Structures are given as structure tokens and as C-alpha cells.
Amino acid sequence: MAEGQSISQLRNRRFLLLFVLSAVLQFAVLLTPWFHPAIEGFSSSLVWASSVLINTLGGNASHQGTVLRSPTNGFAVEMRDGCNGVNVIILLWSAVLAFPVSILWKSVGMLAGAVAIQGLNFLRFISLFYLGQYSLSCFEFAHLYLWETLILLDAIIVFGIWVRRASKCPSTYVRK
Amino acid sequence: MSESSLGYFVFRAAGLQIVLLGIWWTTLYRPSIALLRLTAEVPLSLLLGNPLKGALEVDSSSGDWNFSVPVNAVVKDSTYSDGAVQVEAIDFTAPAENVAPFAIGWFVYLGLALSVLITRDSLRRTLKGLLLQTAISALAVFIYAEINARGTLAHIHRVPDPLSLWLLKFGYHIDYLVIPYVTPFLVVLWTHPQWWAKLIGSPQIASPSHKSSR
Numbered sequence: 055m056a057e058g059q060s061i062s063q064l065r066n067r068r069f070l071l072l073f074v075l076s077a078v079l080q081f082a083v084l085l086t087p088w089f090h091p092a093i094e095g096f097s098s099s100l101v102w103a104s105s106v107l108i109n110t111l112g113g114n115a116s117h118q119g120t121v122l123r124s125p126t127n128g129f130a131v132e133m134r135d136g137c138n139g140v141n142v143i144i145l146l147w148s149a150v151l152a153f154p155v156s157i158l159w160k161s162v163g164m165l166a167g168a169v170a171i172q173g174l175n176f177l178r179f180i181s182l183f184y185l186g187q188y189s190l191s192c193f194e195f196a197h198l199y200l201w202e203t204l205i206l207l208d209a210i211i212v213f214g215i216w217v218r219r220a221s222k223c224p225s226t227y228v229r230k
Numbered sequence: 231m232s233e234s235s236l237g238y239f240v241f242r243a244a245g246l247q248i249v250l251l252g253i254w255w256t257t258l259y260r261p262s263i264a265l266l267r268l269t270a271e272v273p274l275s276l277l278l279g280n281p282l283k284g285a286l287e288v289d290s291s292s293g294d295w296n297f298s299v300p301v302n303a304v305v306k307d308s309t310y311s312d313g314a315v316q317v318e319a320i321d322f323t324a325p326a327e328n329v330a331p332f333a334i335g336w337f338v339y340l341g342l343a344l345s346v347l348i349t350r351d352s353l354r355r356t357l358k359g360l361l362l363q364t365a366i367s368a369l370a371v372f373i374y375a376e377i378n379a380r381g382t383l384a385h386i387h388r389v390p391d392p393l394s395l396w397l398l399k400f401g402y403h404i405d406y407l408v409i410p411y412v413t414p415f416l417v418v419l420w421t422h423p424q425w426w427a428k429l430i431g432s433p434q435i436a437s438p439s440h441k442s443s444r
Contacts, residue, residue, distance in 0.1 A: 081408070085400050136407045145412065195255045198331065202411050203247050203338050210415055211240055214429030221430065 065154070072152035080144040093140060094120065097133045100172075104179050115183065122183055129187045131179070137197075139175035139205060143168050146209045155220050163216045170212045174205055239345065239428050246341035254337045260293075262333040263326050267295070269364050270332075270371035277372060283319070285375070293326040299379035307388040317386065320379035331410040332371050335363045339414035346424050359421035366413045373405045 083089055097120045105117035116123050123130040150163040178201040186193040254262060267288055274285040278299055287296045300319045308315040343356040381398045384390045418425050 081404060082400060085396070085403055141407060145408075194327075195251075199255065199334050200248065200251050203251065203334070204244060206411055206415060207240075207244060207247065211429065214426070215236075218430045221432075 069152045069154075073148050076148035076151045077145060080148060081141075084140060084144065093135060093138070096140070097135075097138045100138060100176065100179065101133050104176065104183070107176075108180060108183070122179070124183070124187060127187060129183075131183050131186055133179060137179070139171050142171050142175075142205050142209045145206075146171065146213055149213050150216065153217065153220070159220050159223075163213075163220075166216065167209065167212050171205060171209055174208045178205065236429070236431065243342060243345035246345050247338065250337045250341040251334065254334065258337075259330070259333075262336065263293070263330060266329065266333045266367060266371065269368040273368050273372040274375065278375070289323075295324045295326065295329055297322055297324065297375045297379070299375050301379055301383050303383055305383070305386050308386055309388050310386070315386065317383060320382045322378055322382060324374075324378070329371060329374070331406065332367045332374070335367050335410060335414050336360060338411070339363045339417055342414060342418040342425065343422055346422055346428060352422065352424075355421040359417045362421070363414060363417050366409070366417070370405055370409050370413075373401070377402050377405060 084093065098117075101117045101120050101122050104122055105115045108115040114124060114126055116125055120133045121130050122133070146167040147164050150160055150167060153160070153163075155163075182193060182197050182201070185196055267286065271286055274297075278285040283298045285298055285300075287298075288294070289296060298319050298321045301317055303317045305315045305317060339359055340356070343352070343359055346352060377398055381395075381402070384394050384398060
């Protein structure tokens with residue numbers, strides 16, 4: 055029993071260490087100057103997709119780079135670093151990479167996690183675009199606090215569901 | 231735990247976040263910033279002890295936070311002078327909304343902690359988590375002050391060191407954009423193991439006190 059507990063504690067510590075190392079490394083790469091154009095391009099493509107979706111569904115929006123604008127009243131919202139969901143993806147990927155499962159399962163977790171986070175982030179960006187036109191105070195609250203928390207909650211739920219699925223399939227585990 | 235009870239748990243956790251953050255934004259914004267100031271003064275005065283001036287003063291009319299961070303550095307290639315410049319402290323002002331992200335941790339944590347079954351034991355754990363979250367938020371404000379001061383100092387140099395600038399940017403990113411939002415989740419995972427157990431559908435995890443008595 056005591057031996058089992060100490061093994062479990064060692065595994066937890068190993069997970070925590072790998073999680074922190076992986077997150078630090080990924081954030082370091084994210085913040086390097088030569089990586090910035092890729093992130094800028096990613097944010098621009100998200101803004102372009104938001105604009106396409108809004109116009110397809112009968113709304114009215116134009117885009118320029120990372121800025122989404124309403125031609126009706128001139129309200130504009132910019133997708134800056136930290137608003138594109140990349141921070142949360144890094145945290146989720148770090149947790150997935152630190153978890154002792156096969157590379158295939160890690161890949162599934164990373165891909166599904168990125169899709170889940172970006173899906174919600176897409177909703178977040180479009181909702182903020184409309185909320186900002188209605189009330190700047192509501193926009194600030196939703197932008198800086200509420201959506202940030204909900205997207206992190208989304209990430210941890212996705213990670214939990216992934217762990218649950220991985221646990222049901224013992225062959226996916228890698229023994230260390 | 232079935233898929234439907236997982237759905238209920240997730241719905242409850244998300245709903246509590248919306249309710250508690252809504253209460254914070256509409257009624258407890260200013261009191262929480264005042265409480266943050268009180269707690270942040272502990273590490274600021276202990277670690278940045280400036281005998282001439284308080285490390286943090288709040289403007290009563292505007293609510294701005296005025297920091298004074300001792301750096302005691304000599305800048306040999308200053309942009310302001312031909313000779314070396316002695317810099318004792320960096321003073322800067324941050325509007326209250328700039329430090330507000332450090333105050334949400336309490337409410338996010340409470341929303342997460344209350345989304346599991348409420349018992350006397352879980353309330354005790356919640357209190358422990360709130361104390362830990364308070365310490366983390368206060369330390370994060372201290373790091374925020376230190377990074378801003380070091381950043382200002384780096385720009386006094388005629389040619390700022392690129393590595394120092396990058397490290398400050400990295401530190402700022404982690405301290406301002408990651409720590410305030412992530413730590414409530416980490417704290418709840420530590421104080422409430424049943425939170426994680428509910429998510430992954432494993433049998434209820436016994437509390438440490440139960441484990442030790444076996």
C-alpha cells in the first residue's frame with residue numbers, strides 16, 4: 055500500500071516536472087522574435103475565418119490583418135497575442151505531453167485539444183465582436199476575465215475526457 | 231461517473247464561473263482590488279523594503295497604484311546623460327484595471343471549489359485554497375512590479391541588452407497572461423482531488439486525513 059502510494063507520488067511529481075518544463079519551453083519558443091510572424095499569420099487567418107462566418111450567416115464584418123471591423127458603426131476588435139488561444143493550447147499540450155501514454159494517443163489529445171480550444175475561441179472572438187458594439191463594459195468583462203476562464207475550463211475538461219478515454223484503453227499506456 | 235453526470239458537473243462548474251465572476255465585476259471589483267493591495271503590500275514591503283518611500287501607494291482619487299521599486303543600479307550608457315547614472319529606484323504608475331487580473335483568482339477558485347459536493351471537509355479545504363491563492367496573487371503582483379521596474383531600467387541603457395529584454399518579456403507573459411488565470415485551476419486540483427476524480431470518472435478519492443487513518 056505504502057509502496058503503491060510512493061509510486062503514485064513519484065508519477066505525480068514526474069508529471070508536474072514534465073508539464074512545467076514543456077510549458078516553459080513552448081512559451082519560450084512562442085515568444086522568440088522569429089516565431090512571431092507565424093503567430094501573426096495564425097491570428098490573421100482566425101480573423102479572416104470569423105469574418106467569412108459572420109458574413110455567411112447574414113452579419114456584416116470586414117477584416118484587415120488581425121482586425122475585424124463592423125462597416126455599419128466602425129467598431130473594430132483586434133486579435134492580439136494572448137487572444138488567439140495559443141496560451142491555452144500550450145498549457146493543454148504540456149499536460150498531454152507529460153502524461154505517460156503512447157505517442158499516438160498524445161497526438162490524438164493534442165489535435166483534439168487544439169480543435170476544442172480553437173472552436174471555443176472562435177465563438178469567443180465573434181461574441182466579443184458583437185458584445186463590444188453593445189456595451190464596452192460588458193466587452194471588457196467578457197474579454198479579459200470571463201472568456202479567459204471558460205477557455206481554460208474547456209481545456210481542463212478536454213484533458214480530463216482524454217485521460218478518461220486513455221484509461222479505458224490500457225494498451226495506450228507507456229510504463230516508465 | 232456517467233457522461234450525463236459529467237455533463238452536469240461541467241455545466242455547474244461553468245455556471246458558477248459566470249455567476250461568481252459576474253458578482254465580482256458588478257459589486258466586488260473595488261473591494262477585491264483593495265484586498266489585493268493589502269495582501270500585495272506584504273511581499274512588497276518585505277522584499278523591496280525601501281526606507282525612504284513605501285513600495286506601493288494607492289492614489290485615493292484615481293485609484294492608481296504607484297509603485298516605487300528599489301533597483302540600486304549604475305547605468306554607464308544612459309540615454310539621459312553622457313556619464314554614468316546611479317538609479318536608486320524606479321517609480322511607475324499602474325491603473326487599477328491593470329492589476330485587476332490578479333484579483334480574479336479568488337473568484338475563479340471559489341467557483342471551481344464549489345462545483346464539487348459541499349461538505350465541512352471541502353469547506354475547510356476551500357479555505358486552505360483561498361489562503362494559497364491569496365499568497366500566489368500577492369507574489370504575482372510583486373513579480374509584476376519587479377518586471378516593470380527592470381523593464382524601465384533596461385530601457386535607460388542606450389543599447390538595451392536583447393537577452394535581458396527577452397527574459398523580461400517572457401517573465402511578463404507568464405506572470406501577467408498565464409499565472410492569474412491558471413493558478414486557480416492548479417490550486418483546486420491540489421485542494422480538491424475529487425474535482426479531478428469527477429472529471430476523469432474515477433472512484434471518489436479519499437481525503438488525506440482518511441488515508442492516514444487507515
